[in-house]
Amino acid sequence: MTAVTSEEGLHDHVRDSAPEFWQALIDLVKHKSTADRPDPPLRTTAETIVGLFRSVGLSSAGVTTITHGGKTSAPLVYADQRADTDDARTVLLYAHYDVQPADESTWQVTKPFVPKEVAAGGDTRLYGRGAADDKSGVVMHLGALKALRDTRSGLPVNVKVVVEGEEESGSVLDSYLADNPGDPRFKADLVVVADTGNLAVGLPALTSTLRGILVVDVTVRTLAKEVHSGMYGGPAPDAFMVLARLLSTLHDANGDVAVPGLTRFEHDWPAVPEEQYRENAGVEPGVDLVGTGTLAQRLFGRPALNVVGLRGAPSMDRPANVLHPEVTARISVRLAPNQDPDAALRAIEEHIGANAPEAVVREVEPVSLGQGFAAYRGPYHAAVETALKTAYGTDDVAHAGQGGSIPLVSALHAANPGSDIVLWGCEEPLANIHGDDESVSRSELERMTLAEALLLNALAGPRR
Numbered sequence: 533m534t535a536v537t538s539e540e541g542l543h544d545h546v547r548d549s550a551p552e553f554w555q556a557l558i559d560l561v562k563h564k565s566t567a568d569r570p571d572p573p574l575r576t577t578a579e580t581i582v583g584l585f586r587s588v589g590l591s592s593a594g595v596t597t598i599t600h601g602g603k604t605s606a607p608l609v610y611a612d613q614r615a616d617t618d619d620a621r622t623v624l625l626y627a628h629y630d631v632q633p634a635d636e637s638t639w640q641v642t643k644p645f646v647p648k649e650v651a652a653g654g655d656t657r658l659y660g661r662g663a664a665d666d667k668s669g670v671v672m673h674l675g676a677l678k679a680l681r682d683t684r685s686g687l688p689v690n691v692k693v694v695v696e697g698e699e700e701s702g703s704v705l706d707s708y709l710a711d712n713p714g715d716p717r718f719k720a721d722l723v724v725v726a727d728t729g730n731l732a733v734g735l736p737a738l739t740s741t742l743r744g745i746l747v748v749d750v751t752v753r754t755l756a757k758e759v760h761s762g763m764y765g766g767p768a769p770d771a772f773m774v775l776a777r778l779l780s781t782l783h784d785a786n787g788d789v790a791v792p793g794l795t796r797f798e799h800d801w802p803a804v805p806e807e808q809y810r811e812n813a814g815v816e817p818g819v820d821l822v823g824t825g826t827l828a829q830r831l832f833g834r835p836a837l838n839v840v841g842l843r844g845a846p847s848m849d850r851p852a853n854v855l856h857p858e859v860t861a862r863i864s865v866r867l868a869p870n871q872d873p874d875a876a877l878r879a880i881e882e883h884i885g886a887n888a889p890e891a892v893v894r895e896v897e898p899v900s901l902g903q904g905f906a907a908y909r910g911p912y913h914a915a916v917e918t919a920l921k922t923a924y925g926t927d928d929v930a931h932a933g934q935g936g937s938i939p940l941v942s943a944l945h946a947a948n949p950g951s952d953i954v955l956w957g958c959e960e961p962l963a964n965i966h967g968d969d970e971s972v973s974r975s976e977l978e979r980m981t982l983a984e985a986l987l988l989n990a991l992a993g994p995r996r
């Protein structure tokens with residue numbers, strides 16, 4: 533691989549253009565591109581991003597949609613731009629512009645869609661929903677492409693850009709690609725997903741594993757109707773109390789998930805410091821953590837199971853002395869990176885079947901499934917590590933896990949089985965993605981942009 537542009541040239545360019553891209557990020561954060569807001573807000577954001585990619589030389593950028601399984605996707609930003617040489621490698625750059633909804637009343641630093649810069653410790657953080665997850669990923673790609681375009685005659689690699697608008701809410705692209713892995717639009721030698729982050733500001737990491745996800749609704753029905761708790765309570769089974777006993781069988785006395793068939797995955801993750809973890813998670817003093825094994829094993833390699841919604845349950849908004857006839861719990865299960873979500877669903881069904889009282893009417897309804905990911909180290913892995921080390925001036929890159937899920941990653945991997953999939957980005961722990969006062973570090977954005985520019989530059993030259 534011959535690097536046409538000098539590392540210093542790219543370094544200088546990324547530093548000099550950082551103010552321009554920081555401003556682009558500030559402007560993007562003002563877009564309320566939450567998944568619960570359909571067209572036109574999402575389309576406006578997609579068109580804005582198309583304009584940005586065109587401004588850095590990707591004249592092929594446009595808005596499209598994917599239709600699959602009777603659903604049409606949110607507007608998808610797509611570009612397919614040729615390199616300046618024949619036989620060049622192809623790199624697919626992925627990010628998403630949709631963001632999690634945000635509750636204004638609980639944000640303290642600023643309102644979710646009113647970006648605010650705060651200087652601290654020689655760095656600046658930008659607060660606002662999506663500043664990190666994942667508009668920083670969009671801006672990383674823009675900055676890297678601009679640096680390459682300005683410091684050489686053209687692109688060192690063929691570039692495909694995929695910026696989707698529904699990563700947070702169930703992606704049509706994910707199910708489409710899982711069913712159509714041969715679609716040439718998504719073929720690449722290297723896939724760069726800019727939607728994770730480092731161990732901490734200044735401590736570079738590649739994400740090696742992602743947990744999968746399974747969401748199911750479990751319904752228990754015991755009575756034909758709501759009845760008085762004094763006249764009938766005692767012998768008549770209340771659906772909520774039966775459900776509560778059933779839910780308690782999902783963990784053992786240590787707090788480990790106790791569903792046979794939900795598997796574990798072992799990997800050499802860097803240690804997760806408990807004090808830091810407790811602080812980030814906001815665990816109250818004196819509250820014990822649950823489960824056994826190292827924190828990294830529990831967070832990245834083992835299943836985690838929690839109730840995230842209840843329907844038909846008693847409510848303090850309308851407390852009444854009645855027995856509840858039917859209650860549904862929505863259960864979110866994080867899966868080991870290599871667990872098949874369909875097998876996990878069967879395991880949950882069997883466990884519920886075996887532990888619910890015989891006479892209770894119960895149903896297990898799948899809501900969504902997503903495969904996890906365990907990174908395959910392919911031919912470009914060394915180039916990826918080198919780019920990251922050079923950008924950060926370090927000798928070491930951590931291979932981290934992530935407890936969350938990005939289902940599209942496994943579909944991209946299935947579509948490109950011999951390719952490296954790079955998971956990196958600006959979402960370090962202080963970014964508090966999905967939470968209140970989400971933010972991104974300016975120094976992280978600059979260094980990750982440089983890492984991406986260095987990587988693409990290092991891939992210049994013919995494929996073989």
Ligand SMILES: [Zn+2]
Nearest residue numbers: 665666699727
């Ligand atoms: Zn994301």
